[in-house]
Amino acid sequence: MRTRLYRNGRLQKEGFPVAEVSDYVADGDNVVWFDLCAPTVQELDAIGEELGLHELAVEDVSSDHQRPKVDVYDNHLFISVYAAHLDGETLDLCEVDIFVTANALVTVRQSDRFDIDEVVKAWDAAAPHLAGHGVSFLLHGVLDFVADGHLSVVQELDAQAEDLEEALFEDRPARGRELQRRMYSLRKATVRFRKATMPMRDIVGTLRRRNQELVAAPAMAPYYEDVYDHVLRTAEWVESLRDLLANMRETRLAQQGFRLxxxxxxxxxxxxxxxxxxxxxxxxxxxxxxxxxxxxxxxxxxxxxxxxxxxxxxxxxxxxxxx
Incomplete structure (x- = not known):
């Protein structure tokens, strides 16, 4: 468990117990962040009591395989996203759940495959005046890291698709089975990745609305626009990649028919x-x-x-x- 306390945009304290969170959030000038990795049900219930979180939101964290979404409650937001990493032909997705209150941000990782240290480095490297926007600044750092990861993954998938496209027209019939296996693996990874990235447009779009008071800091609007741009690029790229793979599959079937x-x-x-x-x-x-x-x-x-x-x-x- 990692904890941080910001006051007036400056880091004041780290590593304090979660039991002290309710004392800090009582002061409106304080902003608290803490991170949990694969917490137990008891730990989640304790956090819910400390911050007054809705029981349905806490229950969603305990449920496996949540879809990416943003739920708006009376006093907080619940956001569920998936960080992505591509290891060769294997797509690794890690669920990250986020609770957003007026002056507290809670990140819940389902495993340590999501590198929260990189998010912390981005927070520390940002301009000092941005930290003064509190929760809006912290949430942007998390979403920006996730969106950049999605963009990197779709670039790798596109590079693999280009390699397959070149191999498709090589006159080496003996490699046909290997080519078909790689094509299936890439198509499967793209479909899984699409399920994780397509809802991101709605998530970031909801946060960009000016009536969303919890994160609607005017100075942070351009930064959320930048995240939204990355999300749109990823979504469009995934769609074009899916069409390319479908065309490659049809071309492969046509080649097999021609060869027959x-x-x-x-x-x-x-x-x-x-x-x-x-x-x-x-x-x-x-x-x-x-x-x-x-x-x-x-x-x-x-x-x-x-x-x-x-x-x-x-x-x-x-x-x-x-x-």
């Missing part, structure tokens, strides 16, 4: 070549007299006919690009 036609065309050509010698030898194998029957020149004549017919059919099929 090529194989059938070749097999048909070779079957025709084989059929002519079979017809000739079958004719000569009939139990009737024929020119050269019982003579050596008759045997050699049949061989010449087989060879000429086969070569002639091969040349014709080759010119027609059937072989």
């Amino acid at each position: 036609n090529e194989i059938m065309k070749r097999l048909t050509g070779w079957a025709a070549i084989i059929a002519v010698p079979t017809a000739i030898t079958g004719f000569y194998g009939q139990n009737v007299p024929y020119p050269g029957s019982g003579e050596a020149w008759g045997f050699w004549t049949s061989l010449v006919l087989v060879a000429l017919a086969s070569v002639g059919l091969y040349v014709v099929f080759k010119k027609k690009d059937w072989l």
